[in-house]
Amino acid sequence: MTGKVKLWSLFALLTVVLISPVFSVETEKPFNMGMSMVIGTQSFVENGNTVTYQKLSFNPDISFGKIGIGLDVTLHYNFTGGTGNEFSIRTADWVPEPLTFSNLLGLYLPLIRYVRYGVKGEPLYAKFGSINDATLGNGFIMGNYSNTMLLPEKRIFGLSFDLDGSLFNFPLIGFESVIGNLAVLDVVGARFFVRPFVYTEIPIAKNLQIGATFAADTNVYAQSPDLDPDTNIQEGIAAFGTDFRLPLLSNPVVSLATYGDLASLAGKSVGGMLGFGGKLIGFLTYGAQLRILGANFIPDYFDSSYDLFRTVKYQLISEGSGIPAFVGWFASIGTSFLKDSIVFNIGVEGPFGEAAVNDPDNIMNYPHLSGIFEIKNNILPGFSFDASYDKKLIKTWSDLVSPEDAVIKAQLNYQTGPAMISFVYRIKYIPDAAPGENQWAITSGLESSIQLF
Numbered sequence: 001m002t003g004k005v006k007l008w009s010l011f012a013l014l015t016v017v018l019i020s021p022v023f024s025v026e027t028e029k030p031f032n033m034g035m036s037m038v039i040g041t042q043s044f045v046e047n048g049n050t051v052t053y054q055k056l057s058f059n060p061d062i063s064f065g066k067i068g069i070g071l072d073v074t075l076h077y078n079f080t081g082g083t084g085n086e087f088s089i090r091t092a093d094w095v096p097e098p099l100t101f102s103n104l105l106g107l108y109l110p111l112i113r114y115v116r117y118g119v120k121g122e123p124l125y126a127k128f129g130s131i132n133d134a135t136l137g138n139g140f141i142m143g144n145y146s147n148t149m150l151l152p153e154k155r156i157f158g159l160s161f162d163l164d165g166s167l168f169n170f171p172l173i174g175f176e177s178v179i180g181n182l183a184v185l186d187v188v189g190a191r192f193f194v195r196p197f198v199y200t201e202i203p204i205a206k207n208l209q210i211g212a213t214f215a216a217d218t219n220v221y222a223q224s225p226d227l228d229p230d231t232n233i234q235e236g237i238a239a240f241g242t243d244f245r246l247p248l249l250s251n252p253v254v255s256l257a258t259y260g261d262l263a264s265l266a267g268k269s270v271g272g273m274l275g276f277g278g279k280l281i282g283f284l285t286y287g288a289q290l291r292i293l294g295a296n297f298i299p300d301y302f303d304s305s306y307d308l309f310r311t312v313k314y315q316l317i318s319e320g321s322g323i324p325a326f327v328g329w330f331a332s333i334g335t336s337f338l339k340d341s342i343v344f345n346i347g348v349e350g351p352f353g354e355a356a357v358n359d360p361d362n363i364m365n366y367p368h369l370s371g372i373f374e375i376k377n378n379i380l381p382g383f384s385f386d387a388s389y390d391k392k393l394i395k396t397w398s399d400l401v402s403p404e405d406a407v408i409k410a411q412l413n414y415q416t417g418p419a420m421i422s423f424v425y426r427i428k429y430i431p432d433a434a435p436g437e438n439q440w441a442i443t444s445g446l447e448s449s450i451q452l453f
Helices: 002-024 102-109 305-317 395-399
Strands: 030-048 051-066 067-071 071-079 086-089 112-117 122-131 158-164 173-179 187-194 210-219 235-250 254-265 269-280 284-293 327-335 344-352 368-380 383-391 406-416 421-427 440-451
Touching: 030 071, 030 158, 102 112, 269 327
Parallel strands: none
Antiparallel strands: 030 051, 030 440, 051 067, 051 071, 067 112, 071 086, 112 122, 122 158, 158 173, 173 187, 187 210, 210 235, 235 254, 254 269, 269 284, 284 327, 327 344, 344 368, 368 383, 383 406, 406 421, 421 440
């Protein structure tokens, strides 16, 4: 399976290269270039201890029409001053261990923060670098996957690429694709879709979209090198499925679409979903799903916190009896005010009742919540704020505020002229931490940045 997945990944890259001349279609917009410098501190866990470094980062941004490039060149160092004048640089940022070609790519490719063309939803969209919300189809197999969960310790360079036939006046077909890490080609996925009635005049059916999705992790232990240092572990898992999406209403007051999926995980477990969602009064989003899941099936397997829980999920599946069959649900609600100046979205999923009463540590047995909140600086001049919260194993109301099995991010910014001061807070629960090691990775501190031009 691993060889086939990597061949598919190379085919996706070749497709990007062949399509790239299209990037020159829109060049009438002016050239823009910006440069910011960030000064702050950063903490890392090294050999079981927390070490704090000073941080100096240069972040140039270049855009030309729909094409944009962003770099992130960061130096972590310690300067003690005094009579010794000791100066040291964090070598893990520049010298991989062990020194292999794959590790070199993994270390130096992420200096490119992103290269993008267009935005998600346009007929042609491509983004290299940090991927925050990769979704294939309805998200039943891959939904909001992010390759940024290991920041700041590790930045990963990935790819998201979509192409709709409407770009060539052929709206019958299209595809979406994701590669989580171009250095090792571990998490990959693609969805091909058709609009079978697009050339008819049938009012509703002409918008019907039918798709087929494939996603896989070629090595679930790729981000867990300390799990078994004496053994070269490489095991993979794949999922595939079919789906549909049918818009029913579309106007400024209310929009409504119905959708569904049928998928298989690891070739032996099956799950299905029917749902609906849309927008009300132009600012309120909503959605709901009914899920019928077979034994050892995990919906939204490749989710936003997948890189943290990949080994936990794989072990549940590989045990063969980790998750019984059950009927579950998913609900989401969100708001967007003042032209996206205030954005709030929250989604909750779980089983009806308890899916595995005898296993209180099973992440499928209890609800899972994820949410984001953002305020832009045009509400309170100079101030902006964004936060995200992802929490598994919600057994009681008090668990909602427990950091265990959670990923929490928050950043408060104050900008005056070209200068910005930011308070950054991140906490990640590490479910597969080695015995005796800290299960929480906490990063917090102040950063100051200057927009040079």
